[in-house]
Amino acid sequence: MATQRSEPLRAQILSELEGIKTVDCHSHTRLRSEYYTAGGFDLFTMTSYFARDIATTAGGPIYEGATTDEARWERLKPVLEKSRNVSYWRHNLVVYRELFGLKDAELTDANWRQVNEAIRERSQAPDWYDHVTRDVCRLETQVRNIPWFEDWEPEYFTAVLRMERALELHQEGARQDLGGYLDAPIDSLNAAKKALADLTERYVRRGAVGIKLAHAYGRTLHSLPVAEDRATRLFEKSLRKEKLTPSEVKELQDHVIFYLAGLADEMKLIFQIHTGVQGNWGHIPDSDPLLLIPLIKAFPNVRFDLFHAGYPYSRMIGMLGKHYPNVWLNMAWMYVISIAASRQLLSEWIDLVPGYRILGFGSDVGFPEMIYGHLKMARSCVADVLASKVENDFLSEEEALSLARRLFRDNGVEFYGLEDKTEA
Ligand SMILES: [Zn+2]
Structure with a gap:
């Protein structure tokens, strides 16, 4: 190991991080093909x-x-x-x-x-995209959100199927899109569930490792189990083109959310969920990760990958990580939201949460160039935190260096099952 080096610990951690091929645990980067069609x-x-x-x-x-x-x-x-x-x-x-x-x-x-x-x-240089991704960022892969029916470039990305449209199946347009894609009309709740399972299976066969919901942008994260016959009645009402009330829509969505978690359980998929930070004018309390507790408790064998440090509920999500062994905490987006907050919350989580369940980096940006800026900020922040924890909080140097590696790479490789795809 690197322990004989005489550099100060912060510099040592930083050079360790720079040498690592990072697993980007959450990405929306535009595909190479899309990047160059923009001219x-x-x-x-x-x-x-x-x-x-x-x-x-x-x-x-x-x-x-x-x-x-x-x-x-x-x-x-x-x-x-x-x-x-x-x-x-x-x-x-x-x-x-x-x-x-x-x-x-x-x-x-x-x-x-x-x-x-x-x-x-x-x-516009033809080799630039590849150069930034591979040589500058040194990414192993990017775990990327793939919207329904869209494709990805496996040489850069590992797919996670984005599922918000599953919560719109009370609308005719969403039913037609999904039914049309699978060539199987959605004329009942059962048909809708079968379609969701079939779609997911198609993506999994091509390498997808999970599903994702970002419903906290538009509704509360709180959901409860809703009985099959109740959900069936609501779905049939929507098929008759009768308008569901907002609370009926929520019930039907809750039923689908629990169904998706069951699917993740059966198919051994990771279930990624957006928590915390929304867009301008977002209803912030909807994004509180503690609202997920009924779902997380109902599916102890599903691995939940909770995003964005739940910010500003980062201390609360830290306790989810502490008490719930099926919860992984994902730092996606966080260092560009606030380095100061990132420093503080990581420092607390490292005291609380077993290190294998902290995913230290997710770029969450549209351009490879922006990944690099985010990565620079992330490495600097984590080096600060770990060096300071050795100096002030009784963390060993050995564990600080090991955590650095796990946060940026090993945890992601293991969690997303990338062992076969990575270089030794
Ligand atoms: Zn995102």
Whole structure:
């Protein structure tokens, strides 16, 4: 092991992390084929979560009607004056600095053109996508959300089938899409469940390792078991084109959520669930991970992969990790939301939760370049936390170095069953 090295521990952990082929535990990265059909990106189109702060700062999208890059820069500038303190913007700066030659601390009138040009040029180079993914980020794989009926590129991604549309089967459009794809009309609740099982099985046969729900964006995470005959009556009501009340919709959805968990149980799939942080105007209490307790308790053999550190309910989700052996805690998205929060919650979780159930990195961005910015921030944060826990919290150096490796790689390899697919 690396224990004879004389560098300070933080630097030692950081170089350990840089040498690891990271498993990206949650991804929405655009496919290589999609990346290149766009014909190149620039400062204003290679965006990430700062777009959300732009929206709240400026009251909406800012580039509409701006026809030149100069005009777009003039729109961005006043937003930066008000909001460039936030972590989402710092994420962009890290990317500009690491990959596109920004030398200064901030983007200015004097340097934005150079960054803009560098993004435009590099994002059109045929080997760039691969270079950023494999050589710069050094990713083993990205565990990527695949929406219904869509495809992925297995050389970069490991699939998880996204399931929110399963909660829309009281609507005719969703029934027709699913029934049409499988060539089997959905004319009963049983037919709907069979279709969900068949669809999942098709993806699993092609390598998918789990299912995912992000229902906390639109409804509460709280769900309870709903009896088969009650759900059947509600489904039949929707088939008759009678409108379900909001609470009837919730009951039917709850029934489907429990059905999906049963499917995950039977097929030995991971069940990923979005918790915490939503979009602008989201109803924050809906995303509290403690609301999942009835589901988590009902399926002790299903491995639940709970996202985004449940932020701001990170302390609560830490206790879920502590008390429920079927709960894995996933740091996806978290370091760009707040490094300070990440540092604090990881420091607590490491005291609480057995290390094999902490998944230390999930990029959750659209561009490979943005993965690298996120990864830089994540490595820096985790090195801070582990070095400080050795210094202050009685953690051994040996365990700190071992945790670093497990958080960024080994846990993901084991949890998502990637052993056969990875290099030794
Ligand atoms: Zn996501």
